[in-house]
Amino acid sequence: MPKIKTNRAAAKRFRKTASGKFKAGHAFKSHILTKKSTKRKRGLRAPNHVKPCDTKGVARMLPYL
Numbered sequence: 001m002p003k004i005k006t007n008r009a010a011a012k013r014f015r016k017t018a019s020g021k022f023k024a025g026h027a028f029k030s031h032i033l034t035k036k037s038t039k040r041k042r043g044l045r046a047p048n049h050v051k052p053c054d055t056k057g058v059a060r061m062l063p064y065l
Contacts, residue, residue, distance in 0.1 A: 007061035014050065014058055016065045022050040022058050 014022045026044040033041060050058055059065075 004063045006064060010058060010061040011065075014062060014065075016062070022055060023047040024050060 014024050016022055024047070026046075026048045028036075029041070029044040
């Protein structure tokens with residue numbers, strides 16, 4: 001059986017946790033930060049967990065994680 005290619009864009013965005021779930025960074029954290037509140041920006045620092053409905057798609061893009 002041939003090897004499966006990892007989706008490199010997904011590999012840069014997602015990490016797998018010890019429990020098998022995926023975590024990622026938040027969107028809306030790269031620019032135009034002056035109008036966003038400190039509380040909002042602080043919340044965006046925390047890891048974002050992938051929803052169960054999207055986990056199957058992420059796992060398919062990252063076969064060796």
